[in-house]
Amino acid sequence: MDQPAPFAAAPPTPPPLGEHLRSPELRAAMLVQQEALQGARDYLRGQGFTELLPPLVGPVTDPGGRGAKALDVDYYGHPYKLMTSAILYKQASLRGFPRLFYVAPNVRVEPEETATTGRHLVEFHQIDVEIADAGREEAQEIAAGLLSHVTEHVWTTIPEVLTGLGRMEADFADIRAGKYDVRTHDEAVSRLLSLGHPQNPDGEIDWTGERILSLESDRPFFVDDYPKGSRGFYDREDPERPGVLRNFDLIAPHGYGELVSGSEREADYATLVTRMRESGENPAKYAWYLKEAREGIPASAGFGMGLQRLVRFLTGFDALWQVSAYPKLPGVVTP
Amino acid sequence: MTMTIPAAPAMPAVPAAQPVDGFAAPLPPTEPAPLTAPAPSAPSAPSAPSSTSAPSPRSGPSGLSAPGFPEAQVRARARTGAAAVFPDPGTYGAHLHGPAAGHTGDALDRLRIVPPVFMPERLEKLIDLAREPEFGDVDLTARVGGFTARLPLYLSAFGSTRAGSGDLAVHASRQAARLGIPMVIGENMVPVHGYRKAGDATRSALRARVEAYLEAAPDGVGGIVVQQSTEDADSEVWNLLYSDPAFRPLLETGRLAFELKTGQGAKPGLGGMTVVGRAEAEQLARRFTVREVFGEDAPRLLRCATPGTFTEEILRQQLRFMRNNFPKARTWVKFHPGRDIERAARTAWAAGADAVTVDGAEGGTGWAPGVFLDQVGLPLAECLRRIGRPGGCLLASGGVWEGGRAVRALALGATAVGLGRAALVAVDEDPEHGLERLVEALALELRLLVSALGKYAPAALAPDDLWDPAQGAVPC
Numbered sequence A: 001m002d003q004p005a006p007f008a009a010a011p012p013t014p015p016p017l018g019e020h021l022r023s024p025e026l027r028a029a030m031l032v033q034q035e036a037l038q039g040a041r042d043y044l045r046g047q048g049f050t051e052l053l054p055p056l057v058g059p060v061t062d063p064g065g066r067g068a069k070a071l072d073v074d075y076y077g078h079p080y081k082l083m084t085s086a087i088l089y090k091q092a093s094l095r096g097f098p099r100l101f102y103v104a105p106n107v108r109v110e111p112e113e114t115a116t117t118g119r120h121l122v123e124f125h126q127i128d129v130e131i132a133d134a135g136r137e138e139a140q141e142i143a144a145g146l147l148s149h150v151t152e153h154v155w156t157t158i159p160e161v162l163t164g165l166g167r168m169e170a171d172f173a174d175i176r177a178g179k180y181d182v183r184t185h186d187e188a189v190s191r192l193l194s195l196g197h198p199q200n201p202d203g204e205i206d207w208t209g210e211r212i213l214s215l216e217s218d219r220p221f222f223v224d225d226y227p228k229g230s231r232g233f234y235d236r237e238d239p240e241r242p243g244v245l246r247n248f249d250l251i252a253p254h255g256y257g258e259l260v261s262g263s264e265r266e267a268d269y270a271t272l273v274t275r276m277r278e279s280g281e282n283p284a285k286y287a288w289y290l291k292e293a294r295e296g297i298p299a300s301a302g303f304g305m306g307l308q309r310l311v312r313f314l315t316g317f318d319a320l321w322q323v324s325a326y327p328k329l330p331g332v333v334t335p
Numbered sequence B: 001m002t003m004t005i006p007a008a009p010a011m012p013a014v015p016a017a018q019p020v021d022g023f024a025a026p027l028p029p030t031e032p033a034p035l036t037a038p039a040p041s042a043p044s045a046p047s048a049p050s051s052t053s054a055p056s057p058r059s060g061p062s063g064l065s066a067p068g069f070p071e072a073q074v075r076a077r078a079r080t081g082a083a084a085v086f087p088d089p090g091t092y093g094a095h096l097h098g099p100a101a102g103h104t105g106d107a108l109d110r111l112r113i114v115p116p117v118f119m120p121e122r123l124e125k126l127i128d129l130a131r132e133p134e135f136g137d138v139d140l141t142a143r144v145g146g147f148t149a150r151l152p153l154y155l156s157a158f159g160s161t162r163a164g165s166g167d168l169a170v171h172a173s174r175q176a177a178r179l180g181i182p183m184v185i186g187e188n189m190v191p192v193h194g195y196r197k198a199g200d201a202t203r204s205a206l207r208a209r210v211e212a213y214l215e216a217a218p219d220g221v222g223g224i225v226v227q228q229s230t231e232d233a234d235s236e237v238w239n240l241l242y243s244d245p246a247f248r249p250l251l252e253t254g255r256l257a258f259e260l261k262t263g264q265g266a267k268p269g270l271g272g273m274t275v276v277g278r279a280e281a282e283q284l285a286r287r288f289t290v291r292e293v294f295g296e297d298a299p300r301l302l303r304c305a306t307p308g309t310f311t312e313e314i315l316r317q318q319l320r321f322m323r324n325n326f327p328k329a330r331t332w333v334k335f336h337p338g339r340d341i342e343r344a345a346r347t348a349w350a351a352g353a354d355a356v357t358v359d360g361a362e363g364g365t366g367w368a369p370g371v372f373l374d375q376v377g378l379p380l381a382e383c384l385r386r387i388g389r390p391g392g393c394l395l396a397s398g399g400v401w402e403g404g405r406a407v408r409a410l411a412l413g414a415t416a417v418g419l420g421r422a423a424l425v426a427v428d429e430d431p432e433h434g435l436e437r438l439v440e441a442l443a444l445e446l447r448l449l450v451s452a453l454g455k456y457a458p459a460a461l462a463p464d465d466l467w468d469p470a471q472g473a474v475p476c
Helices: A017-022 A024-046 A087-093 A112-116 A136-157 A159-164 A169-176 A185-194 A207-215 A269-278 A283-296 A307-315 B071-085 B120-129 B167-179 B189-193 B205-216 B230-234 B237-242 B245-252 B278-284 B312-325 B341-350 B370-375 B380-387 B403-411 B421-429 B434-452
Strands: A072-075 A078-082 A099-107 A123-132 A181-184 A221-224 A247-252 A257-264 A300-306 B142-144 B147-149 B153-155 B183-185 B224-228 B256-261 B273-277 B289-291 B300-304 B330-335 B355-359 B394-397 B416-419
Touching: A017 A024, A024 A099, A024 A123, A024 A136, A024 A159, A024 A307, A087 A099, A087 A123, A087 A283, A087 A300, A112 B245, A123 A136, A123 A307, A136 A159, A136 A169, A136 A247, A136 A257, A136 A300, A136 A307, A159 A169, A181 A185, A185 A207, A185 A221, A207 A247, A207 A257, A247 A300, A257 A307, A269 A283, A269 B312, A300 A307, B153 B167, B153 B183, B153 B434, B167 B183, B167 B205, B167 B421, B167 B434, B183 B205, B189 B205, B189 B230, B189 B237, B205 B224, B205 B245, B224 B230, B224 B237, B224 B330, B230 B237, B237 B245, B237 B312, B245 B256, B256 B312, B256 B355, B273 B278, B278 B300, B312 B330, B312 B341, B330 B341, B341 B355, B341 B380, B355 B380, B380 B394, B380 B403, B403 B416, B403 B434, B416 B434, B421 B434
Parallel strands: A181 A221, B153 B416, B183 B224, B224 B256, B256 B330, B330 B355, B355 B394, B394 B416
Antiparallel strands: A072 A078, A099 A123, A123 A300, A221 A247, A247 A257, A257 A300, B142 B147, B273 B300, B289 B300
């Protein structure tokens, strides 16, 4: 199979802000986003989750993945970070809120190479979910239920907006019926290698590889068991299989790629410190979080679903900037 | 291929770089003001003799003396306490510290380079060229940690010490670029010197070196390697560079590498150390350990970096993390000369490292306690012996300044050798072309030696090109 062109032919950069804000495409996307958020809140509250509002700055944030960097801010003379992800706060919050979610803003200074993936923005939002005393399967069930419910809600409330964007209701039948596939990271790597796509077996599925797998699938699928060197210290290592994480991604079909990353979480203090060293982190940075861990953070599982990625998947646009009112593309300095 | 570099004498143009203790490298005029002025309210601090510079013995108040005993050192310690562990802080930024002169002439230097009588590779070259092969036919081009280098050399890391991050380092960067060899930028440059000041034209020490290199680098050769250790990780140095548009040309041409630093030859098991004035110490105390080892009233303090924590699994995972997070950058790792160097190197190669650097105990340009300089770590020759046949690209550093030592290291398995102190001394001697001239001499020696061994590429060198007098019995 020929590899697809790296990414779909979206206009590479947004038009001037005023023009973008007045465009009918953005208006349609915002209507879909509004219903997606409504559907997500309905579903999660119905499952017994409490919505909290996430912190924006902290002494530390999720360590950057795939070359992304946190933004530094001066906080009364202390070097603080804007949140790249509120994962650590999600875990800490479990002490009072065993089922919680955020609609969390995140800022990641992505490397410029991601400007053309159609799937990266410097500012984006994430529907962050965390469940105390849950395993991977329960987190996957909630993630699948969330995607199915949101899709159902949007198609039920504003079908004309979706059809107006050229979306076909039949393409969403499997999702609305809750049909998802599952494969392992090993299987995904083997598939890519058999297609002639070079893929590091120790790492994340690369952007092109993920797009290849997404394009050849008609229904969403989970990828389980990423290798340890590819994810943050908080993804729990499988005690039965050292080097393999109890985590997952949820990949959308038809080339839209990853929508969700999640995992069972590591909560053991000594293991967390060791895992921090394995990812080159200095535990002293995480003092507040490690204090909570020493006192006892509940075991949990959870995930984050990219809001703009979800809206892009529902609307069928080529690039995330088309579904963001104030898009900031990697490497492009804009308002 | 033949190098084109400025004319210079064929023999080494600078004195030996190894006996450096006491070698004064005057500060260039643009260096920060020396930190020698005592604090206004402080009495003059006593000078702190180095444990390696043999202060003159003197009898005690009672006239007691102890001939044959290292009395001077004992007395120096009795006078100045912790300060005597280190070289005289007045030499900080001006001296390049290494093992004392008596410690040079190590096991690597003692090996003889022994050409054979029968040279089948010379016949192959003769057939290839249809003429007599000459030493100029030796091709010194090497693949160094994923980069193409015109010579089996690289510029070693200098770190954030004053000697290693001022103008000398910028001159060395520019000349390394012209030579077409990779350059390693040491740890702690960003946490100590910053990276970029918004709205300010001031260039950071790291950016000054990168820009000097890029301005002079020929297409297709060389590359820049940036170290990170614990404190740099706090500053997210690799993330910073990887997402900086200024580094995009390097990424797109495959000429950026990140080096995980686990230690250094000058002080195995310790992190980086510099000497700082009190004002600077206050600024750095948040990021580093700062200690008053030179006395409570002394104007200077010791700033220490922590060396990181490594187990086999941590090393393996950190390298995988680097490859996962920075897929367009090469992955290097630098080890101190530890006793388990063989296992460490193999673990790194197995985890996908593009290069493993071993820094022998003779290595180092920075500030280190005398006991570490003289007594700690395996010599480079022993590191190379323990590693044996390398499982990937092996880089070696430690007291290299001329062709003979380089050839020995290459024959023992190294793909390339690093120049550290020798490079700084050379640019101190001539900021414009000193390093190029040093390397020209070294390259000529390499060609002469490699061809004398009947070979035409450094990669063809092998351990049987060397003879160890300690192993060979002299016939009666």
